[in-house]
Amino acid sequence: MIQKYTSGIINSVAISQPTFLPWIGYFDLIDRSDSFVFLDNAQFSKQSWHQRNRVANNDWITLPIAKGNSLKPLSEVTLGKDRRAYERLFNKIEYVYADYAYFDKYWPQIRQYIEEAITQDWPLSKLNITIITHICSLLKINTKLYLSSEMNVLGNRSQKLVNIIKNLNGSCYISAPGASEYLENDRRFFEKENLPVFLNDIVKYNYTEDVPLSYLSILDTIFKKNLSFFNKFKKTRTELNRFI
Helix, strand or coil: CECCCCCCCCEEEEEECCCCCCCHHHHHHHHHCCEEEECCCCECCCCCCCCEEEEHHHEEEECCECCCCCCCEHHHCEECCCHHHHHHHHHHHHHHHCCCCCHHHHHHHHHHHHHHHHHCCCEHHHHHHHHHHHHHHHCCCCCEEEEHHHCCCCCCHHHHHHHHHHHCCEEEEEECHHHHHHHHHCHHHHHHCCCCEEECCHHHCCCCCCCCCCCCCHHHHHHHCCCCHHHHHHHCCCCCEECC
């Protein structure tokens, strides 16, 4: 459940844009932080992870987005109205995963959220965050979740991240390794505040055969494995590497 923003919390903080059915690494990042902030007022990028993801057989699934949204923040992006596009989305997921062991257990609720988003005109960020928080609940992830749009924090790129962390009285920042290049370029913002930055690189986890590693949507993992897999997955973690 999304927390109402209040100040005075001392914790490790992770921040990421809400993406469509993200991979297991996204949920691992949430789980490793004390507080996680959805950067829901970031600018929408067409044909990005905001609306797309990969599934088994190297297929792509794409969430329909209405025209005229390219310059809007995620919290204002409107979903498309073409019912046939949603049927193609549903059909592809069902074609790829219908025979997976836990498909029938977890797919109906996720599909229902998408159906609600269509009929109730949810913005893109609300749909993505609703699905992510639902899966966090399934995985028993208890991290406190926040929306950046409620914080009224200013700044560009890393300065905005630092300001969000400061508003939460965060003690350190945990980032996905894909952000290392721009974090290196912007390290002065974190150093100025004496704010440590750690990279959560799940590629370096100590995997065993029964712990899946995939860059596919989380759908691939939860349909294939029962939810107990996440506890096994967490046991393979290595120590976070300090980057700044």
